Amino acid sequence: MDFMKPETVLDLNNIRNALVRMEESIVFALIERSQFYSSPSVYEPKKYIPNFDGSMLDWFLLQVERTHSQVRRYEAPDESPFFPDDLLPVILPSIEYPKILAKYSDEINVNDEIKQFYINDIVPRVSCKDGEQLENLGSVSCADIDCLQVISRRIHFGKFVAESKFQNDKETYTQLIKNKDVEGIDASITNKAVEDKILERLIVKAEGYGTDPSLRYSQNKQSKVDPKVIAQLYKDYIIPLTKKVEVEYLMRRLEDDL
Template sequence: MHETRGRVRSDDDAQVSPATYAAGKTVSSHTPAGQGLIFGVVKVPHVRTYSTTPRSVPSPQVTLLSPLVATPTFSKNEKEHCTSASVESEETQMDSAIDLSDASKALDLGNIRFQLIRLEDTITFHLIERVQFPLNGTIYKPGAIEIPGWDRSFLDWTLFQQEKLQSKIRRFESPDEYPYFPDALEKPILKPLDYPKILHKNDVNINDQIKKSYIDNFLPGACPNFGRDDRGEREENYGSTAVCDIACLQALSRRIHFGKFVAESKFSTETELFTKLIQDGDREGIANAITKPAVEKQVLARLRLKAETYGKDPSTGADGPAKINVDAVVRMYEDFVIPLTKEVEVDYLMQRLQAE
């Protein structure tokens, strides 16, 4: 039995007793066999709470994976993750984080910094959700799971289908979103938003590198060892694993490609310096000009604190078990998030003087 999250609910509909709510207690309840253990946190001011009552979700009409032995349809985890990882539109991101309808606000370094800090939270929480499950390396191997008309991995198929759907509701119309599968995109069913010109025209998209680094470098060190081998699609939560991976990958992509906004902002404030470096083809000089070692140390220290804090149940105290390998999270940022962000910045600036 593994841990699964309850549905996110608002304070006014959290199904807990008044006495428990008034006391501000952490509550837990066992659900029927095969549905796992659901934890709920109550009375957190201005913060959504987790319901302690599972809800039923209709089984999908078509499944690619063989059913799990314990249940003939998607597991409780898969149902909950499919619901909680619903498509987040670009309007929500714009309204709650950074205003992409105003180029001056979008390129303000203070606003960009705030957005990058918010993304640290997003990425950390997504990673904590992912490591509930073992590595499940089968889903990353082309052809390991038979899918009609598809010769790539199960993760790639799931990501392709997700981006196909998200493109229809304008996700990739937003200037801060980049698809892993550009050929999956379809015409949106919603009318286009009137975004101003923010970035110079460019073709920088390093999602293939992001996905490779995430699968090859981060996951092996972060996923816990459950003391068993991959048991196959009838016993492992492949669907839930892929949904969690997609949430992580898309958040990482957004974080890393935000380097374009940083680069454009720096170019606008130090145009003469960067123009000369670009004309000289001096990639190393550009990299040195955009690198702030002190800031990078602050980012890593802040990320470590967040991973340590978010990865602990407050009711168990500082000595309680950790939900995630904190060192693996910090190494991920140090070894590939920060370096790949710099690569995006340099690649973008190298195209900055090209005619549009």
């Protein structure tokens, strides 16, 4: 997949390969997060950072995005910042990417929902213990940022899926969009067999990556993160939010004659 060559980005085989690779990144990120306590104070607004209304995680993530924005990270069409209104001008020469997505694509951003379900539902289930580790607040925040960014990239990759499907069947999607048929669009992008395969693959990956190889054949082997938790994360949040992004993108697709 080469973002300077739109045809490679909208190739469904290339998209599938990218999504499969992101599964591994998400599994590894959650495994890294699992070594720390839940550390609820990291997510508490106005707890540690003076003159800042958000949480320590918010502040840390904002600093990371502001820094990364200066070296062009958010010029890339596959990146969706959590703080799009607070980025800094780029220092490096800008890259003129060819137009791949519709002009409104940046307006489709579900990062607030991602952060909410991550903090409320994922952190308690993957943390090694409940409670605080004051000496690890920075490490917890770093691990959280890695998880949030890779989950966000995976979910917002739905825009490329949506554009590819539109390009491959303009007549059908044009009619669905004109009819404002949200259910029809949702049905057209849903493949239960593929979704089930993703969940099966995730369990295998989580078992393999999260288990000490020397315990592979042990009766008492334990994964660092319960593989079923990661599969449930995909089933309950990542897959539905990806489809939400696809539907929102497609519902507006006739706004842009790409």
